Amino acid sequence: MRERPYLLHIFGGNPMKNTERVLVAYARLPESSRPDLIVISPRDWRILRKFQIRGVKLIRRLLPQHELAKWYRGALGLVAPSLRETFGLTLLEAMACGCPVITSNRTGCAEVVGEAGLLVDPYSVEEIAEAIRQLIADDSLRRRLREQGIRRAQTFSWSRSAAEHLRVFQDILAGASS
Numbered sequence: 001m002r003e004r005p006y007l008l009h010i011f012g013g014n015p016m017k018n019t020e021r022v023l024v025a026y027a028r029l030p031e032s033s034r035p036d037l038i039v040i041s042p043r044d045w046r047i048l049r050k051f052q053i054r055g056v057k058l059i060r061r062l063l064p065q066h067e068l069a070k071w072y073r074g075a076l077g078l079v080a081p082s083l084r085e086t087f088g089l090t091l092l093e094a095m096a097c098g099c100p101v102i103t104s105n106r107t108g109c110a111e112v113v114g115e116a117g118l119l120v121d122p123y124s125v126e127e128i129a130e131a132i133r134q135l136i137a138d139d140s141l142r143r144r145l146r147e148q149g150i151r152r153a154q155t156f157s158w159s160r161s162a163a164e165h166l167r168v169f170q171d172i173l174a175g176a177s178s
Contacts, residue, residue: 005035006057008075008099009057009133010090013043015081018099018104018122023051027065031055035076035136040068060134074098076142081122088112092156095149100142112156116148128168 007026011019019039026037036055039170042062063071072078072093077100080090084134088109095116103109105119113119118135120127 005076005136006038006074007035007135008071008078009037009039010080011039011041011043013041016085018083019083020051021122021125021128022079022081025040025132026056026123026138027053027076028125028129029132029136033136034105037079037115038071042085044167047175068093069097072099075099077102077145078134079128080104081120081128082107082109083122091117092153095152098150100126100135102135102151105136106167113149114152116152117145123153 009017009019009022011017023037026034032053034055036057037053038057040059040063042060053078058131075094078091078094079102080088080094081102081104082088083104084107085104086108088107089104091103091109091112094101101113101117102111102120103117104122106122112117118131120131122128135145
């Protein structure tokens with residue numbers, strides 16, 4: 001998609017996406033060696049105007065899935081340390097495309113990613129910045145996370161989810177009838 005290396009961050013206007021800390025962490029990286037940070041945000045851009053950071057690029061629209069997949073495949077990684085999230089569908093999409101992820105160690109995101117991503121304290125700008133530094137600097141880490149992410153994403157499916165929900169409901173009903 002681009003000649004210059006980049007990281008991705010998806011922001012739909014919800015403060016729980018932790019965009020402000022992502023921007024502060026990104027700004028702490030040495031400007032001479034940091035890749036661009038592509039922020040995909042069809043809505044609230046005020047937060048980006050608040051931080052005039054060189055290297056932050058904005059895509060101001062929703063992207064169709066096939067186009068978003070191209071961005072994921074070309075990225076060094078997705079930076080998504082959500083403050084609260086029950087299930088990180090964005091993380092799953094990124095991993096399925098071979099995009100390494102940095103996410104929160106305190107939400108459902110950690111369960112989705114498992115060991116296939118870098119987990120950080122979402123309230124720690126320094127941890128987010130350090131994870132970005134690691135991802136940028138370490139080719140073998142990125143390669144390992146790409147491979148693990150693809151494998152991890154393959155373990156999720158709608159049919160598996162439906163079967164697990166059915167089992168839970170059957171267990172509940174079996175308990176109620178005894």
